[in-house]
Amino acid sequence: MSSASAPPSATVGTAYPVTLTDDAGRKVTLSAAPTRIVSLAPSNTEIVCALGACDELVGVTDFDSYPAQVASVTHVVVGAVVDVEKVAAARPQLILAAGNGLTPGPVIDQLTQLGYPVLSLYPHDLNGVYADVSLVASAIDASPAARELVLGMKAREAAVVSAVSGSKSPRTFYEVGVYQGAIYTAGQDSFLASLIILAGGRPVTGDPVTTAIQLEDLISADPEVILLGDGAYDPSVTPATVGARPGWFAMTAVRDGRVEVMQEDPVITRPGPRIIDGLEALAHAIHPELFH
Amino acid sequence: MRATVAAPSTPRTIAIGPSLTRTTIVLGGGAILVLGVLVLAVAIGSVGVGLDDTVGILAHRLLGLPLAHTWAPWMEQVIFDVRLPRVLTAMLVGGGLALAGTVFQALLRNPMADPYIIGTASGASLGAIAGLMAPVLVPGLLIGAGSSWLGLGVVQLLAFGGGLGTVLLVYAVSRANGRVPVVTLLLTGYAVSAVLAAGVAMLMFLSGQRLGAIFGWLMGSLAGARWIDLAFAAPLLGLSATLLVVRWRRLNLLLLGEGAAAHLGLDVEREKLALTVLASLATSTVVAISGTIGFVGLVVPHVLRLAVGPDHRLLLPASVLYGAALLALADLGARLAGGIPVGIVTALIGAPFFIWLLRRSRTLRPVVVP
Amino acid sequence: MSAPVQLDALASLTGVSFSYPLPDGRSREVLRSVDLRLPRGELVALVGTNGSGKTTLLRLLTGILRPDAGDVSFDGRRIGDWRRLELARRVAVLPQQLDLPVGFRVAELVEMGRAPHARRLFASTEADEQAVIRALADADALDLADRFAEELSGGERQRLLVAMALAQEPDLLLLDEPTLHLDLAHQVALLTAIRRLRDQRGLTVLAVLHDLNLAAAFAPRIAVLDGGRVVADGTPDEVLRPELVRRVFGVAVDEALTADGRRHLALRAP
Numbered sequence: 061m062s063s064a065s066a067p068p069s070a071t072v073g074t075a076y077p078v079t080l081t082d083d084a085g086r087k088v089t090l091s092a093a094p095t096r097i098v099s100l101a102p103s104n105t106e107i108v109c110a111l112g113a114c115d116e117l118v119g120v121t122d123f124d125s126y127p128a129q130v131a132s133v134t135h136v137v138v139g140a141v142v143d144v145e146k147v148a149a150a151r152p153q154l155i156l157a158a159g160n161g162l163t164p165g166p167v168i169d170q171l172t173q174l175g176y177p178v179l180s181l182y183p184h185d186l187n188g189v190y191a192d193v194s195l196v197a198s199a200i201d202a203s204p205a206a207r208e209l210v211l212g213m214k215a216r217e218a219a220v221v222s223a224v225s226g227s228k229s230p231r232t233f234y235e236v237g238v239y240q241g242a243i244y245t246a247g248q249d250s251f252l253a254s255l256i257i258l259a260g261g262r263p264v265t266g267d268p269v270t271t272a273i274q275l276e277d278l279i280s281a282d283p284e285v286i287l288l289g290d291g292a293y294d295p296s297v298t299p300a301t302v303g304a305r306p307g308w309f310a311m312t313a314v315r316d317g318r319v320e321v322m323q324e325d326p327v328i329t330r331p332g333p334r335i336i337d338g339l340e341a342l343a344h345a346i347h348p349e350l351f352h
Numbered sequence: 353m354r355a356t357v358a359a360p361s362t363p364r365t366i367a368i369g370p371s372l373t374r375t376t377i378v379l380g381g382g383a384i385l386v387l388g389v390l391v392l393a394v395a396i397g398s399v400g401v402g403l404d405d406t407v408g409i410l411a412h413r414l415l416g417l418p419l420a421h422t423w424a425p426w427m428e429q430v431i432f433d434v435r436l437p438r439v440l441t442a443m444l445v446g447g448g449l450a451l452a453g454t455v456f457q458a459l460l461r462n463p464m465a466d467p468y469i470i471g472t473a474s475g476a477s478l479g480a481i482a483g484l485m486a487p488v489l490v491p492g493l494l495i496g497a498g499s500s501w502l503g504l505g506v507v508q509l510l511a512f513g514g515g516l517g518t519v520l521l522v523y524a525v526s527r528a529n530g531r532v533p534v535v536t537l538l539l540t541g542y543a544v545s546a547v548l549a550a551g552v553a554m555l556m557f558l559s560g561q562r563l564g565a566i567f568g569w570l571m572g573s574l575a576g577a578r579w580i581d582l583a584f585a586a587p588l589l590g591l592s593a594t595l596l597v598v599r600w601r602r603l604n605l606l607l608l609g610e611g612a613a614a615h616l617g618l619d620v621e622r623e624k625l626a627l628t629v630l631a632s633l634a635t636s637t638v639v640a641i642s643g644t645i646g647f648v649g650l651v652v653p654h655v656l657r658l659a660v661g662p663d664h665r666l667l668l669p670a671s672v673l674y675g676a677a678l679l680a681l682a683d684l685g686a687r688l689a690g691g692i693p694v695g696i697v698t699a700l701i702g703a704p705f706f707i708w709l710l711r712r713s714r715t716l717r718p719v720v721v722p
Numbered sequence: 723m724s725a726p727v728q729l730d731a732l733a734s735l736t737g738v739s740f741s742y743p744l745p746d747g748r749s750r751e752v753l754r755s756v757d758l759r760l761p762r763g764e765l766v767a768l769v770g771t772n773g774s775g776k777t778t779l780l781r782l783l784t785g786i787l788r789p790d791a792g793d794v795s796f797d798g799r800r801i802g803d804w805r806r807l808e809l810a811r812r813v814a815v816l817p818q819q820l821d822l823p824v825g826f827r828v829a830e831l832v833e834m835g836r837a838p839h840a841r842r843l844f845a846s847t848e849a850d851e852q853a854v855i856r857a858l859a860d861a862d863a864l865d866l867a868d869r870f871a872e873e874l875s876g877g878e879r880q881r882l883l884v885a886m887a888l889a890q891e892p893d894l895l896l897l898d899e900p901t902l903h904l905d906l907a908h909q910v911a912l913l914t915a916i917r918r919l920r921d922q923r924g925l926t927v928l929a930v931l932h933d934l935n936l937a938a939a940f941a942p943r944i945a946v947l948d949g950g951r952v953v954a955d956g957t958p959d960e961v962l963r964p965e966l967v968r969r970v971f972g973v974a975v976d977e978a979l980t981a982d983g984r985r986h987l988a989l990r991a992p
Binding site: 366367368369529598600601604605607608609611612614615616617618619657661662663665 | 743784786806807809810811813814815817820821822823824825826827829830833834835837838840843844846851854855858864867868890
C-alpha cells in the first residue's frame with residue numbers, strides 16, 4: 061500500500077519548496093529542483109531515466125544495467141554495500157533509496173542526518189509503481205513526463221487485463237529459486253502474486269514472510285503452469301530438469317508440458333517502468349493461446 | 353616504584369610494580385599510537401581527500417581555528433560527519449571490548465574468556481534482530497529505521513537491554529547461598545547463550561530479505577556510526593572504564609584465588625558482582641552501536657600480557673588504548689576492502705594470531721597450579 | 723573463662739558451634755561448643771584428625787565464616803563487628819598452597835599482601851615499600867625478590883608465602899597445615915622461622931599441624947580437636963599422652979624421651 065502523495069496537479073510543474081511523503085511514511089522537503097540524483101536501486105534508476113532525467117544521475121549501483129548510458133555513472137553501491145563517502149562525494153541533491161530494508165535502515169538514517177533528502181521507494185503492486193513514478197516526478201519537476209509514462213503503462217495494463225478477462229485462470233506457480241530443498245515463490249499477497257493475477261493466472265503462493273512453500277503443499281496445489289524465474293540465471297534449471305525432480309512429475313503442468321523458463325525475470329522482479337513488459341511476458345506465458 | 357633496602361651489606365633496589373619508565377613507554381606510546389591512528393584513519397577512505405585538507409578540516413572543526421576553506425563542503429562532510437564519528441566509534445568500541453575482555457579473563461580465571469562469554473552477545477543479538485525483524489513480523493509497525501528514542505534506534509536500545517538483561521539473568525540464576533561460583537557463571541552463560549542463539553537462528557530463518565542486515569549486525573560493523581551514538585556510548589563507557597581501571601588491585605588479588613583474596617580483605621562476592629556489571633555495561637554499550645565484533649576482546653588482553661605483564665595496574669589502561677588503536681586500524685582495512693563488516697577483518701586477523709598465541713602457552717594460562 | 727569477650731586474649735572462641743549445610747538440606751555439625759583462647763604472643767598448635775574442624779576453626783577466626791552459636795572475638799570486639807578490610811590488616815593466613823599467577827615477580831606478589839593497607843590509587847606509599855622489604859627480609863626471601871613466581875622451587879615458594887603473609891603486618895598469624903607439602907628440612911625451616919618471627923614481630927600464632935611430634939617440638943602449647951570439641955589444651959607434655967592419642971587418633975603409640983629430654987611419641991609397629 062503506497063502512501064506517496066503527489067502535488068496538487070500532475071500536469072503542472074512542481075512548486076518548490078515541496079514536502080513529499082515517501083513509501084516509508086517519511087516526510088521529505090526539497091527546496092529546489094534537484095539536478096544531481098543518486099539512486100540506490102536499479103528500479104529507481106530506471107524510473108529517473110524513464111522520466112528523462114538520466115543525465116542528472118551522479119551515483120548508481122553496480123547492479124544497474126538499464127538503460128545503457130548509466131554504465132558510465134559512478135557506482136556508489138558496490139556488492140549491495142552503500143559507500144556513504146562516495147555518496148557524499150557525489151554531492152547529491154536527492155537520494156532515491158529502496159524500502160523494506162533493502163537499503164539498510166541505518167544507512168538511510170545516516171544519509172538523512174548528513175542532510176540529504178532521501179526518498180524511500182517500495183511499491184507493493186502496480187499502482188504502487190505508478191505512485192512512485194509520480195512521486196519521483198514531483199521531486200524532480202518532471203510531472204508531465206510522468207503523466208505520459210503512467211498513462212502509457214496503465215493503457216498496456218488495461219490491455220492485458222481485458223485480453224485475459226474472458227479466460228479461465230490456470231493455477232500458476234512462479235519459481236523464484238530452489239535452495240537446499242526449500243522452494244521459494246511468490247509470497248502470499250506479494251507484488252509478484254498481484255502481477256500473476258493481472259496476467260490472468262491464479263498464483264500458487266508461499267509463506268507471506270519467508271516466501272517459501274513446502275513441496276507437499278505445492279504438489280497438492282497442483283499447478284497447471286510453471287514459470288521458471290530462476291531459469292533466467294541458472295542454465296541447469298530447465299523444463300526437463302524440473303520435470304525430473306522427485307514429486308514434480310505428477311503435476312499437471314509437467315504432464316501438459318506447460319513448464320517454461322522466464323527469461324524476462326529481471327523485469328518481472330524489478331518494480332520500475334519496464335514492469336509492464338514483465339506483465340505482458342507473464343500474460344503471454346500463462347495464456348499463449350490469446351497472444352500471437 | 354623502586355625501594356632501597358637498608359640491608360647490612362650492600363644496598364640494593366627492589367622493583368615493586370611497573371617502573372615509571374615502563375609505564376610512560378607503554379601508556380604514552382599507546383596514547384601516541386591512538387592519535388596517529390586517528391589521523392591516519394580519518395585521512396584515508398574510499399574517497400580521496402588530501403592530507404592537507406584533512407588536517408585543515410580537523411583543525412577548523414575541532415580546534416575552532418579560523419582557516420580559509422581550501423576544501424569543498426562535501427570534503428568537510430566526508431571527513432567530519434562520515435569518517436571522524438566512525439573512527440571515534442571504532443576506538444570507543446575497541447577500547448571497551450579489550451577492557452571488558454581483560455576483566456572477564458581475570459574474573460573468571462579463564463584464558464578463553466571474551467566479553468561475550470556470559471551471554472551479552474546472544475542477548476544483544478536477539479534484541480537487535482527482534483528489532484530488525486519487527487516491521488516484518490508485525491506488519492504496519494513503523495519502527496526500526498526512522499523511529500528513535502533520544503535519537504537512538506529501537507534496534508540499539510533492544511540490543512543494549514538484551515545484552516545487559518541477559519547477563520543479570522545469568523548472574524541471578526548462578527547464585528546459590530549468596531555466592532556465585534565462577535564455574536557456575538560460565539556454564540550458565542553458555543547454556544543461556546545456546547537458548548538465545550536458537551531464538552536468533554529462528555529469526556534468521558524467518559528473515560527473508562532482511563537476512564543481509566541481520567548478518568551484518570552479527571558480524572559487527574561500524575558503518576553508519578553517528579555522533580548521536582557516540583553521545584550515548586561515550587559517557588557509559590567512560591564511566592565503566594574509569595570504575596574498572598581503578599579496580600586493578602582487586603583484579604590482581606582475584607588472580608590469587610577467591611580464598612586468598614578474601615583473606616586479604618576483599619569482599620569477593622560483591623567485587624565479582626561489581627566487575628560483572630561494569631564489564632557487561634561496557635560490553636552491552638559497545639554491542640548496541642556496533643554489533644558483535646569478535647576477537648578484539650579475546651586477543652588484545654593476551655598480547656598485552658605478553659608485552660606488558662599481567663599486573664592489571666598497567667594492563668587495564670593499556671588494553672583501552674591499544675584496543676582502540678587496533679579496531680580503528682581494522683575498520684580502516686574493512687573500509688578499504690569494500691565496506692565489509694569489520695568483524696570479518698578482526699576474525700581473519702585474530703584467529704591466526706590466537707593460534708600463534710596458543711603456541712606460546714605460557715601466557716595463555718594466567719595461573720600456575722602448584 | 724566464660725565471659726563472652728576476652729579482653730586479655732588477642733583472639734578467642736567461646737562456646738562456638740558451626741555446621742556446614744549439605745546439598746540435601748541437612749547439615750553436618752563440625753564444631754560443638756568450642757572454647758579456645760589465644761593470648762597475645764603465644765604460639766599454639768592445633769591438631770586433630772581429618773574433618774575434626776581445624777580448618778573451619780581457622781576460617782571462623784578470619785571472619786570468613788560466622789558461628790552458628792557462641793562468639794568469636796578479636797582484640798576485644800566480636801568478629802562480626804570488624805570490617806573485612808580492618809580485620810585483614812590484623813590477621814593473616816599462611817595457606818598450604820596458593821595459585822600463583824604467571825608473570826609476577828616475587829616482590830610484586832608480596833606487595834599484594836599490602837592490599838589491606840593500600841591507600842593510594844595507583845602507587846604504593848613509602849610505608850608499603852618498607853613493609854614489603856621487611857617482609858622479604860624476615861622471610862629470608864630477599865634473594866628471590868626479582869624472580870618469577872613460576873620458577874620457584876617448593877621451599878622457595880614457601881618463603882614467598884610467608885613473606886606475603888608478613889607483608890600484611892598482622893598481629894595474628896594463622897597457619898593452615900603449611901607443612902603438608904614440604905619435606906622434612908623445609909618443615910623444620912618453616913617452623914623455626916615462625917618461632918623467630920613470633921619473637922621478632924610479636925606475633926600471635928595459631929598453627930594447624932598434622933604431625934604431632936613436630937607440633938610438640940615447636941609449639942609451647944597444643945590444642946587437640948576431636949569430634950568438634952577441644953578435648954585437650956596445654957603443654958605438649960600435658961597433652962600428648964598415649965591414652966589421648968589412642969582415643970583421638972585411633973593409633974597406639976609409645977612414649978620415649980629424646981636426647982634433650984623432650985617427650986616423643988613413637989608409632990608402635992603394627
